[in-house]
Amino acid sequence: MRVHVLDDWSDTLRSLPSFARLSGHEVTVWTDSASEGILAQRLAQAEALVLFRERTQITRSLLERLPNLRLISARGAWPHVDTQACTDLGIAFCSQKSDAAPNHSAAELTWALILSAMRDLPAQMAALKAGQWQAGVGRSLRGRTIGIYGAGRIGQLVAGYARAFGMEVIWWGSAARRAALVAAGETVPESRAAFFGGADVISLHLRLVPQTRGIVTAKDLAQMRADAVLVNTSRAGLIEVGALLPALTKGRPAMAALDVFDVEPVLDSNDPLLTHPRVIATPHIGFVTRDEFDLQFGEIYDQINAYTSGAPINLVAG
Incomplete structure (x- = not known):
């Protein structure tokens, strides 16, 4: 098949072992983003698309301009793909669910951000390079409390x-999830307010679906401690639109450590969140490691090979 890989911005996939699984196909890798019009020209002969998470919106208008397309292969959730259009146009869409294995890379980055925020590492590093020694005093993790909103695989990691660092763990989630956590002997506060107000660090680990969009409200943020850290390596849309920046300005939470943003990529160096003095930010790199890429894209390539063998797997639409 003529396979086109979209949005490999770092041009990494071709150097990974899993790429050999596409050896029987004619493969083109695109290392930049493009408008829908340019994509339609680039992909006019494509028979299969490999998606790089949600970096490109797969709309009906785009699909209608790709007459040779037979398959779209991805991994994880698909809010960026018009699956009904895929079905209407006879295009198979396959996506391996991302909870098939825990994303260790995202969990590791979460922990790196927690450590960076609690010890204020970016400010310490900048001060040292500017000729200042020991700028400010950080806080230890041992004996403090982390609140984890979402008890899926990444949250569990x-x-x-946290426990290895001597922290107490408290949880929040849906009523059913909270009941399951209590039954498992975990600590669940008596109320939502007690959860947000009872932790030194709050870390979000929820999928972004219609039911969770904006689930963390301005009221929730206002109930956080004046010295607390909010960490979000999941999706920016979990936080109520427009709530985080005013909350930081008011001082609750004291700091935010973010890997995700409402509009990505963020290319404006004057973005108000990026420039806020109490924000530590990374450019959505929770899943960006060679190891995670090799795992995720190996599964994507397997879907392509299964489709060409006549036995498609993980079929969502088409």
């Missing part, structure tokens, strides 16, 4: 790291 983060909880394990």
Whole structure:
């Protein structure tokens, strides 16, 4: 098949072992983003698309301009793909669910951000390079409390790291999830307010679906401690639109450590969140490691090979 890989910005995939699984196909890798019009020209002969997470919106208008397209292969959730259009146009869409294995890379970055925020590492490093020694005083993790909102695989990994550092772990989630956590002997506060107000660090580990969009409200943020850190390596849309920046300005939470943003990529160096003095930010790199890429894209390539063999797997639409 003529396979086109979209949005490999770092041009990494071709250097990974899993790429050999596409050896029987004619493969083109695109290392930049493009408008829908340019994409339609680039992909006019494409028979299969490999998606790089949500970096490109796969709309009906785009699909209607790709007459040779037979398959779209991805991994994880698909809010960026018009699956009904895929079905209407006879295009198979396959996506391996991302909870098939925990994303260790995302959990590790979460922990790196927690450590960076609690010890204020970016400011310490900048001060040292500017000729200042020991700028400010950080805080230890041992004996403090982390609140994890979302008890899925990544949340469970983060909880394990926290316990290794001597932290107490408290949880929040849906009523059913909270009941399951209590039954498992975990600590669940008596109320939502007690959860947000009872932790030194709050870390979000929820999927962004219609039910969770904006689930963390301005009221929740206002109930956080004046010295607390909010960490979000999941999706920016979990936080109520427009709530975080005013909350930081008011001082609750004291700091935010973010890997995700409402509009990505963020290319404006004057973006108000990026420039806020109490924000530590990374450019959505929770899943950006060679190891994670090799795992995720190996599964994507397997879907392509399964489709060409006549036995498609992880079929969502088409």
